[in-house]
Amino acid sequence: LKSLTEHLWFEVPNRRGFVNITPKIEELVHRSGVSEGLCLVNAMHITASVFINDDEPGLHHDYELWLEKLAPHAPTTAYRHNRTGEDNADAHLKRQIMGRCRNYQGQTGFRPVGTNFLRRIRRATAEAGAG
Amino acid sequence: LKSLTEHLWFEVPNRRGFVNITPKIEELVHRSGVSEGLCLVNAMHITASVFINDDEPGLHHDYELWLEKLAPHAPTTAYRHNRTGEDNADAHLKRQIMGRCRNYQGQTGFRPVGTNFLRRIRRATAEAGAG
């Protein structure tokens, strides 16, 4: 049974950002040599999401506004989680909306469209491998 | 290692619709000959969802109202994505709530209850295989 595991690291310059990781995933699926199987792409940080959708700037803008409406960042004191000294409770909520991971079936020639990676900047490198 | 892949196509008459695909999935799991394994059921269109819940008309009605409240279709000009000429930005948001795919463990005799398929009608056949 063939398998390939790879840990990817991302840093985005702002509090939130979208990174299209589809080319990277395609490359890894190709490198795995698996012609039919499952590919699990999951965010290892609990304020990050992996989702599949259009890589279209207008849509990303809409997601930003929408997530901010459903789970506003401020006032940060509105969240009990922030009493721990963090200010990212909203990101823990937003990530539940956007989802944590995506599975797709990897077949030769299969191309997932618009896999994007919503990434909270803070604590990115320090904690991305922790959960 | 046994596996079976099948691409299913659906068309619904209205902008949104619920299709119970559980019988179809059960049939495919049976046909695969796999007695213990994983079954991935994922929507190949980025405004569609696959979810598991009651196939109960009242609940579907509640989902409709709720999704429309969280991500209203109109005014379509409120979404930057719609400047691309589409009018379905809300569906891209709604689908994040309902989820894209469901995995379940397929064992002989296992019956997933209420697998439903939320499907946006527009562009259904043209793009369902594209992502």
Added chain:
Amino acid sequence: LKSLTEHLWFEVPNRRGFVNITPKIEELVHRSGVSEGLCLVNAMHITASVFINDDEPGLHHDYELWLEKLAPHAPTTAYRHNRTGEDNADAHLKRQIMGRCRNYQGQTGFRPVGTNFLRRIRRATAEAGAG
């Protein structure tokens, strides 16, 4: 191909509750003898969720308030699903936000952080195996 399936049962004393099942999952992954593979943890009740996040009381409190804001329990008559004699339509909605299942890659030494189990108390034992 090694595999292990286990059905876990939970009861929580109130309408909603959070149960950290990470230690149990780790134990099962260890017991499976699988050193590299996929682990599917899915809620078999359609008003329950499995999600991965901090096991932090403040965050759980935030999730409670947030889910209640997005999909209020009362008035129960606001939901058509409740005409069936149930009063849990809101839980069917909340569960869509929190997600149904989580996959993670099980490698020796891998530790998923903060797997929690959101569980509606009612009908817990009677229906947990039904879907």
